[in-house]
Amino acid sequence: MKKPSIAVILSGCGYLDGAEIHEATLTLWAIHKHGADFQCYAPDIDQHHVVNHITGKEMNERRNVLIESARIARGKVLDLTKFKADNHEALVLPGGFGAAKNLSTYAFDGAECAVNTDVKKAILAMVAQKKPIGALCIAPVALAHILPGINITIGQDRGTAENVEKMGAHHTATSHGEIVIDRKNRIITTPCYMLDARVDQIGEGAERLIGALIEMIGS
């Protein structure tokens, strides 16, 4: 039997300006652990900015989201414009500020945010084929923006939860390693580093999310 192929959209490499590295890595780890395969994608655009992860300050540099994402994907990452829903059984968006700065403008515009055109296209194409979507950490805000009425979690942060509700989604508070499954809309979310977490708790959340996603593929 062919292994299910799960598409993973990355947003750079490093939680302050790109994809959260532990969430992204543990998503790929969980996909392999569950016997599935992955294909990483990222938009071929400049990062919003580059942040020194020690000081938290902006650096005077430019980096490309697709090229930096390749660090996490060990080179095997495709331009998101090449995404075809036909080639995948599910889609996952790991978190990190990259999801809120490069894939969407959530970090700047909150509930009024815009979502990158190709990210939006990929999400809508999966929804049209009734294929499940998972999102970790802050990445669910992009889903909330595009898919009204879905039930998601971003952990326990009140401001973010309020924004999610403003965008028309329902928010369920969760703790470490927990997932929220919206069976009707085929969306699964988990809070990860939206909580102050240990790395093994990120692994728990990613593993549970991917497990539920793969179960949903077959149902």
Next chain:
Amino acid sequence: MKKPSIAVILSGCGYLDGAEIHEATLTLWAIHKHGADFQCYAPDIDQHHVVNHITGKEMNERRNVLIESARIARGKVLDLTKFKADNHEALVLPGGFGAAKNLSTYAFDGAECAVNTDVKKAILAMVAQKKPIGALCIAPVALAHILPGINITIGQDRGTAENVEKMGAHHTATSHGEIVIDRKNRIITTPCYMLDARVDQIGEGAERLIGALIEMIGS
């Protein structure tokens, strides 16, 4: 009881010019999973070079090993000159070309390589206190250079194994997820991406290595 503290030396962020991201992340994950704590370190030096991880070609950029390592460590990384063996129960070196380009010159000089002064100091300080050291992937070559007669694995690559023996170490071939334990010298190694591996196999190797390391702390 105080959790054991394991020092982790990173070498950048991305396998072609820095630390291998999956190996580093899954090392941190395994440390937390086994109930221990970690402190990341990296040398405050320029990377040997910056590589585009899609094309494999050098980019006309400069990046700092300590600052890039902070992406994997989520900001919590110390300059390696601050390393004190007294503060830690064990030391781990994840792999990636950074271990062979930034922490040592193995990628260029093979068996004749030099090891970064502060990396060498940290390793010797742990050895002097009989504290165990773990190394993944290509990182064992730095140990082979410094500690004659140790028994290590770098997987199955014949050229690397020959170089390791030239440096005076003993090499044991291994497959996915296997570890080599040198009880006398308190060294544990595992091949990870020295083999063509899936991400869950990296997790297996890291988890087994960290488990054996923590067992060794108490013995």
